[in-house]
Amino acid sequence: MKTTYDCIPCFIRQALDAARLATSDEKIHEQVLRGVLAAASKMNLDQSPPVMGQYIHKLIRELSGHDDPYKKIKDRFNNFALKLYPDLQQRIKTSSNPMDTAIRMAIAGNIIDFGVNAKIDNSIIFDTIEQAMSVQLFGNIDILCDSIDTAKNILYLGDNCGEIVFDRLLIEQLPVHKVTFVVRGGPIINDATMADARETGMTELVTVMDNGSNVPGTVLEKCSKEFRECFAHADLIIAKGQGNYETLSSCEKNIFFLLKAKCQVISGHMGCEPGSFIVKRSS
Amino acid sequence: MKTTYDCIPCFIRQALDAARLATSDEKIHEQVLRGVLAAASKMNLDQSPPVMGQYIHKLIRELSGHDDPYKKIKDRFNNFALKLYPDLQQRIKTSSNPMDTAIRMAIAGNIIDFGVNAKIDNSIIFDTIEQAMSVQLFGNIDILCDSIDTAKNILYLGDNCGEIVFDRLLIEQLPVHKVTFVVRGGPIINDATMADARETGMTELVTVMDNGSNVPGTVLEKCSKEFRECFAHADLIIAKGQGNYETLSSCEKNIFFLLKAKCQVISGHMGCEPGSFIVKRSS
Numbered sequence: 271m272k273t274t275y276d277c278i279p280c281f282i283r284q285a286l287d288a289a290r291l292a293t294s295d296e297k298i299h300e301q302v303l304r305g306v307l308a309a310a311s312k313m314n315l316d317q318s319p320p321v322m323g324q325y326i327h328k329l330i331r332e333l334s335g336h337d338d339p340y341k342k343i344k345d346r347f348n349n350f351a352l353k354l355y356p357d358l359q360q361r362i363k364t365s366s367n368p369m370d371t372a373i374r375m376a377i378a379g380n381i382i383d384f385g386v387n388a389k390i391d392n393s394i395i396f397d398t399i400e401q402a403m404s405v406q407l408f409g410n411i412d413i414l415c416d417s418i419d420t421a422k423n424i425l426y427l428g429d430n431c432g433e434i435v436f437d438r439l440l441i442e443q444l445p446v447h448k449v450t451f452v453v454r455g456g457p458i459i460n461d462a463t464m465a466d467a468r469e470t471g472m473t474e475l476v477t478v479m480d481n482g483s484n485v486p487g488t489v490l491e492k493c494s495k496e497f498r499e500c501f502a503h504a505d506l507i508i509a510k511g512q513g514n515y516e517t518l519s520s521c522e523k524n525i526f527f528l529l530k531a532k533c534q535v536i537s538g539h540m541g542c543e544p545g546s547f548i549v550k551r552s553s
Numbered sequence: 554m555k556t557t558y559d560c561i562p563c564f565i566r567q568a569l570d571a572a573r574l575a576t577s578d579e580k581i582h583e584q585v586l587r588g589v590l591a592a593a594s595k596m597n598l599d600q601s602p603p604v605m606g607q608y609i610h611k612l613i614r615e616l617s618g619h620d621d622p623y624k625k626i627k628d629r630f631n632n633f634a635l636k637l638y639p640d641l642q643q644r645i646k647t648s649s650n651p652m653d654t655a656i657r658m659a660i661a662g663n664i665i666d667f668g669v670n671a672k673i674d675n676s677i678i679f680d681t682i683e684q685a686m687s688v689q690l691f692g693n694i695d696i697l698c699d700s701i702d703t704a705k706n707i708l709y710l711g712d713n714c715g716e717i718v719f720d721r722l723l724i725e726q727l728p729v730h731k732v733t734f735v736v737r738g739g740p741i742i743n744d745a746t747m748a749d750a751r752e753t754g755m756t757e758l759v760t761v762m763d764n765g766s767n768v769p770g771t772v773l774e775k776c777s778k779e780f781r782e783c784f785a786h787a788d789l790i791i792a793k794g795q796g797n798y799e800t801l802s803s804c805e806k807n808i809f810f811l812l813k814a815k816c817q818v819i820s821g822h823m824g825c826e827p828g829s830f831i832v833k834r835s836s
Contacts, residue, residue: 275569275579275582275583275586276569278565278569278586278590279562279563279565279566279569280562282561282562282565283562286558286559286561286562299558300558300598303558303561304594304595305594307561307590307591307593307594308590308591308594310590311587311588311590311591311594312587315583
């Protein structure tokens with residue numbers, strides 16, 4: 271999807287939040303703001319929003335001198351989700367429909383998105399899990415389950431740290447030998463990278479690869495050749511989160527987008543209510 | 554007060570809302586956005602926020618070809634407030650402390666501010682009036698009442714349309730022969746101009762002058778010589794709204810700011826909770 275006008279004020283707000291998170295130096299906050307404002311004034315709106323996200327966070331890394339400003343946040347939410355993991359796994363195992371419960375759990379995990387909201391606490395995660403268990407999903411879980419049953423190889427595009435543990439809970443319900451889990455090629459916001467896949471046990475469960483790019487989404491032209499080949503050969507792609515939806519919504523592959531709609535631009539584009547829990551097949 | 558970093562994303566959001574209000578032409582929405590982004594990237598942050606407000610709305614007027622995009626909104630809220638006027642006037646007259654009630658009413662009227670919020674409906678105005686009647690005010694009404702008793706001439710700096718009717722209710726409780734009411738020198742957002750003072754009966758009640766400037770606040774250097782002289786000679790200034798606070802908060806005059814704190818930058822600067830009803834003397 272293209273960048274909408276409504277994305278622009280949100281970019282500026284995100285840039286300021288992220289700059290404050292990276293450093294307490296107010297001069298750098300100002301440099302980031304001025305840089306992002308100037309870039310946004312000339313930006314190509316045909317690009318998807320994560321391309322600007324990549325620019326913003328590159329600028330913050332350069333100006334602040336921090337290679338990975340979200341490292342502490344990423345560790346914190348990986349550890350928090352790992353603590354929840356045994357109970358959530360038990361809940362899935364003992365539920366009347368483990369696949370349905372695991373899919374809902376994976377969507378709930380998408381709330382841990384620091385690109386949209388710089389203030390996420392544990393209570394919002396608990397609330398989102400409970401909501402996800404009973405809410406009417408936007409989309410159709412049954413079609414996804416059918417696709418899983420018939421798929422020869424499944425590419426699972428991860429999104430954020432913490433969330434990756436919720437993805438693991440779902441992947442445990444899939445035919446793991448057919449699954450490849452994908453992380454970003456480098457640090458960007460709180461998105462999961464190879465280090466996070468290792469820390470959260472994902473590498474012991476399935477094959478994990480990185481996509482060779484640090485866009486907070488999946489812009490194929492910016493990804494590695496190796497990833498693009500895997501992507502081309504997959505007959506089922508499960509894509510987590512807003513960034514993957516924003517960058518792949520027009521892609522002609524068998525993609526199921528699993529996410530929580532956390533902004534009005536996304537819910538408007540998908541045709542659902544803001545806050546919806548989504549399992550939507552590419553059209 | 555100076556422009557804070559938190560004002561910047563808000564400017565961009567306001568510019569988009571205002572552009573959409575002025576025209577349905579999406580090309581102009583984009584031109585406004587790009588223009589405001591470029592200007593904000595180079596702006597002097599020592600200026601108060603209304604200076605950027607003036608720039609944004611000048612750009613929108615020029616690009617949309619509308620001299621006064623808020624004309625319909627201004628008329629609507631003047632008429633709505635005039636319909637409420639007899640009942641509100643009765644409520645003040647029959648209250649145990651008419652001056653206190655009238656001051657609270659005038660602060661409540663400040664909710665009609667399209668600079669902060671492009672979506673104001675009648676119900677929020679009713680709710681704000683009821684809140685204002687009983688809420689603990691931030692500041693001290695008694696000191697204002699004492700100042701009114703001893704003042705030789707009172708300059709009352711108006712703010713928005715609709716709100717001007719609430720100002721009239723307060724001014725009816727003041728020694729009207731000592732009061733001069735001030736409107737903006739030209740259309741800007743939904744701020745009251747001389748035409749609105751006439752439509753709402755203010756010109757029949759007290760002397761009304763315009764300040765010679767269409768900044769949505771009071772930047773003295775940009776105001777007319779005549780207004781600056783009145784300002785210099787006034788021994789009590791009642792300044793309504795965020796824009797007047799933002800531009801006059803450092804001014805060394807006997808100013809009472811009457812407003813509702815509608816954004817966190819203002820409440821943070823004043824040291825009160827967001828949403829507070831304020832009657833604060835200049836320090």
